[in-house]
Amino acid sequence: MQIKDPNLHLKLQEMCDCYLDTxxxxxxxxxxxxxxxEPEENAVKYLALAIMYGITEKADKLKLKRDKDGSIEAELKGEQKIKLPAPAGSVWEGMVATIRRILHFDQEGGELPLALGLRAGSLDLKVKLKEKGDKSSLTIAFPSWK
Structure with missing residues (x-):
């Protein structure tokens, strides 16, 4: 896997590290x-917080979706479902752009692994972005916690 924008990838990792004790x-x-x-900054911050929340809760995946009416939903799925506060529309667009730039997805999206360095270790996530018309979804699968 080739990371298109290493600085944005590094920024996501740094943001995860920054909010580790939050x-x-x-x-x-x-x-x-x-x-x-600051929608771009808030996009990376939201992604970092949601990923770290998923790690803390030992979630199976983080699922975010935008319907064609523009409504956005976010939740962690695992042993229990945790509904997250939805990001603003501009933050959602920034998150999609961030993922697209880090993983070099085309307009329809894609699915690739993403290694996330966290302090003394690393975590391998599976990122899936789907876009079709006015609807889009972003799923980040966490490694098995068992």
Whole structure:
């Protein structure tokens, strides 16, 4: 796998590291309630917080989707489902652009592994982006925790 934009990949890893000791649910709720400033920065921040929340909860996957009416849903799926505060539309677009740039997906999306370096270790995620018309989804599968 060739990472197209290593700086953006590094930024995601650094953001995960930066928020490692954060209450992810509280921070995601703050983001959803706050003003829409710096959508690219907030896109990476939302991804980092949601990924770290998924790791903490030992989730199977993080699933985000936007329907054709523009509504966005986000949830962690595992032994239990945890509904996450939905990102703003501009943050969603930034997240899709971030994933597309890191993994070099085309307009329809794709599916590739993503190695995420976290402090003393690494985590292999499987990222799937699907886009069809006005609908899109982003799924990040975590490794098996068993």
């Amino acid at each position: 209450d992810y649910a509280v921070e995601l709720a703050r983001m959803a309630a706050g003003p829409e400033s």
